[in-house]
Amino acid sequence: MTRDEALFEFLLRMGDNTLILGHRVSEWCGHSPVLEEDIALANTALDMIGQTQLWLGLAGEVEGKGRTADNLAFLRDAWDFRNVLMVELPNGDFGQTLMRQFLYDAWSFVMTDWLKGSADERIAAIAEKAHKEVTYHLERSGDTVIGLGDGTEESHRRMQAALDYLYPYCGEMFEKDKADELLAEAGIAPDPAELRAEYDDIVGRVLAEATLAIPGGDYVHKGGRNGRMHTEHLGHLLTSMQWLQRAYPGAAW
């Protein structure tokens, strides 16, 4: 594996996470519990689609085969996607959506914070912009997790159920393979495992305030970030997301 191949892999992982999660969040449009949440969710999705354009745009450039961000988003099949499994899971209720957002935002916060100092200036520039947005996303999703965890009996029960369901998917964000090793050696991207301590610290603080208990057991669901085995859900998501580009190939929109 060359360094550019590793870089391409890494950029797909970054861009596919934001693309798929941005897509999921956008599914809430017009259906939120309160108008302020409709606005906030649309805003979050918008930021993530913006980040996708940057990550996948750079991925196409690094790959050097003339593929654009749109080509990568709309014309790859499920096995070529490199997002972690957690972001492709269906939204569930509002609590599950916000719990997933929080568990992802905390990782994204730590990750983009590191990447601001990447040896690759193009990555550092994207991370600089993304980190500002992610900081705000994390504040909001963290506050919501706290509010609902420490709210009513029902909201607490739902948030604990969401955490129990999602927590086993968190570990995948810290998995490491050959591509990660190559980029870590070059100072381009972090060794994912190194981000874990700070992540645990953020997540631990918020969940404690939310009066929620981190589930026991150390089983980790994985297979998304290396493309080995996605969930059944991704194919359905791509079916609607890619439909126009697939139905009318070559058209300009």
Added chain:
Amino acid sequence: MYAQMIKTASNGIKPREEMSEEERAFQDKIDNDIKIEPRDWMPEDYRRTLIRQIGQHAHSEVVGQLPEGNWITRAPTLERKAILLAKVQDEAGHGLYLYSAAETLGVSRDELIELLHEGKMKYSSIFNYPTLNWADIGAVGWLVDGAAIVNQVALQRTSYGPYSRAMIRICKEESFHARQGYDAIRAMAFGTPEQKRQAQDALNRLWFPALMMFGPSDAESTHSEQSMAWKIKVKSNDELRQQFVDQTIPQIEYLKLDLPDPNIKWNEERGHYDFSEPDWPEFFNVIKGNGPCNVDRMKDRVAAWDDGEWVRDGLLAHARKKAARKVAAE
């Protein structure tokens, strides 16, 4: 626009000699283009009419998220998806802004939402039509927001201060939406034959519903007189509709799409385009709840509200606990 067929809460205009001193002073202010502010005295009928109009407008912004949200997950490029997300977010923001304007008249947002869900308040008929192909999203921005702008530019001069200021702010964003919509449908009108077909289909389906947004013709519009005297309404339905048609026909011609109505023709004498009236029986059916999407739109909104109850309750309970802890600590 989004406010149609607002029933004025009064029986015709009161002659000046029958007005009380307060009413006369109020009417004088309006006649002199002095804005009415929340703490000013106002006739109860003026207040009730405004609540209906602003409330309906706010509901329209909120329900309007649904037909556009219908295509967010299928937007064909990342850029189009981002633009659509930004637009829908703006619409929800308009809703928020308008509910706040209504609240200055002494009605809460929750009360207004309850009235909507009970079928006692309405939203614009246009959002009871479906969005069936991607060009509809362009057409909604171009025609629906375009029609809304024609109405709202007029409403910038409305007599109630908070509503007028809301319109000024909202118009800026709506103009951006209309331009984006036109850009999206332009890409299709000049695209492949299939895309052009979609653009034509969207125009044909949405043209008359867009014309209906201005409400029934002046001859049939029974509630307008008092609203005009109060400057809640500034121009008549037919005037606004004509203005919209006049500005839109050249845009259709630029796109090289077929005109959606065989009777559209420039009338030299009037200095305006002639055009066919929309199917008014259809309009009244949509208003009554028989439009293609009425039932589904309300089902979606009520479900969102009901499913979200535990979230609102949870966040409120937490806010109370937090406040109590703060008091206890002091």
